[in-house]
Amino acid sequence: MLSEQSVPVVRATLPAIGANIGEIAERFYTRLFADRPELLRDLFNRGNQASGEQQKALAGSIAAFAAALIEHPDTRPDVMLSRIANKHASLGITADQYKLVHRHLFAAIGEVLGDAVTPEVAAAWDEVYWLMANALIAIEARLYQAAGTAEGDVWRTMEIAGRQEETADAVSLELRTTDGSPTGSFRPGQYVSVQVELPDGARQIRQYSLSRTSTGTLWRITVKRVRDGAGPEGEVSSWLHENARVGDTINVSRPFGDLVLPEGDGPLLLASAGIGVTPMLSMLHHLADEAADRPVTVIHADRAPFDHPHRDEQRRLVETIPGARMHLWYEEGLEHAPEASHGRADATGLELPEDVTAYLCGPLPFMRAVRGDLIRQGVPAQAIHYEVFGPDLWLGGE
Structure with a gap:
């Protein structure tokens, strides 16, 4: 003090x-x-x-x-x-x-x-x-x-073992160690930093969630291409989309991040929008692997069904978990997703247990709106957690 x-x-x-x-x-x-x-x-x-x-x-x-x-x-x-x-x-x-x-x-x-x-x-x-x-x-x-590393010594070279186009703007990359050793474990919801060398010689770094539980030999990240505005905003995501191919190597950090799935059997709310689905996927994979018996409310919002990264995978995971229910919102394209609601996510009408713990990831306006909905429903502020990729502007606007 x-x-x-x-x-x-x-x-x-x-x-x-x-x-x-x-x-x-x-x-x-x-x-x-x-x-x-x-x-x-x-x-x-x-x-x-x-x-x-x-x-x-x-x-x-x-x-x-x-x-x-x-x-x-x-x-x-x-x-x-x-x-x-x-x-x-x-x-x-x-x-x-x-x-x-x-x-x-x-x-x-x-x-x-x-x-x-x-x-x-x-x-x-x-x-x-x-x-x-x-x-x-x-x-x-x-x-x-x-x-298990010395201060600052977080980097290692990893090989791209697989590439999958998820949407027009999102690509998944599977990563493995170059010597065949285990990738190492991580907690569901954590992320890694990825460093790439750009044409001008700069070695820029961005964070990406690990979007699937570890198999012991493979990690997976999902990269959304940033297209908005001019300048260097999307230079790393664009480089990965255009250049990262199976067999290439990139520098990857150890996993970090404190938006992680809690132990126990308490009810959960996993709310995401856009590429914010990735840490929630990791949590859902873990819950499915553990045959978890806990209430799980899943919220996702996107522009349209075809812009929803890992849409089918997320749905299958929710169907695998007995206590899980999913609520979708799309701004357009509902003819391809009759189960979804139109517009932006609205959590005010959801029935939530009193002791629910909520995890949010997505654009800041989305997270602020969902957090406000939850607080109005009586969810304590300390039970609502969020993840921001890039500068945390929440603090400056609170």
Whole structure:
């Protein structure tokens, strides 16, 4: 928790920091990439930098952490920290990189706020930063230990063993080790980072859910091609669609992610939209393999049936699990899916057990809408979990 002398300083300056945190984040990244251009080329998502989403996510996380220290001094926002730490671990972030971030972040704060950053203010926000950074470093150390790897040493070369076109914009890739050794286990719902070398020499990284339970020798990811907008937003997904073929090799991280299927027999709600179906597929495969006897409500929304990745596979899995029921929404093409409803997902009419645990994955507007529906039905906020691929903009909009 914050020291007694820092609490009133942070409380008094939080509005000013919050009002300028977007500009601070922008200047931070400008400074960081001027000092270490290889970080933009080989670590940070160039598409998210170009769109400004990464800056918004950084600003949201810092502001949310500082506010939590003030509003709830006896607790720590571990859910937020865990989500960030898992993403960092999948990228191979190391503890020494937090010192680099600290240097450029506090220089950016000084540039934006000027004389308002007195020694007392600087010391208080320095404490906020290291409380957050040290918490993340500790969580990441535990994640590396659990993965059986040294800090940052998460990468290995894997071979593409299979390729399947799922929809016009989604392709599945089966992955195996190059030496025939076991791929290793993962928890249903986890993801891996994939690193590819692009034509300009950059080695860009994106995260993809493992969309099927491990067979011991094969993993599977499903990649949706990002087409919206100009610039580098979809450069990795486009490269994989156009170039990844059976027999090729790519760099893949160890599995990480905290949106994982819980043990036990409690009721579940698995809600997805678009390519967000992939972690839910992994969970459904696990439930089917274990012959689970627990109530499972499955929600999926998509533009049309033919845009729904793994549609038939998802339906078969739901039919295999005795207590599972599926609810579909499509914006068009209902003549090909008479069992579906028209429009966007609406969870308000579903009958849900009081002790249901919900997992959401999909575009942010979809997850916010479903979460709102569930809360209005009386599902506690702490029982609703979500996964975001790319910058977590939820924090900045809450």
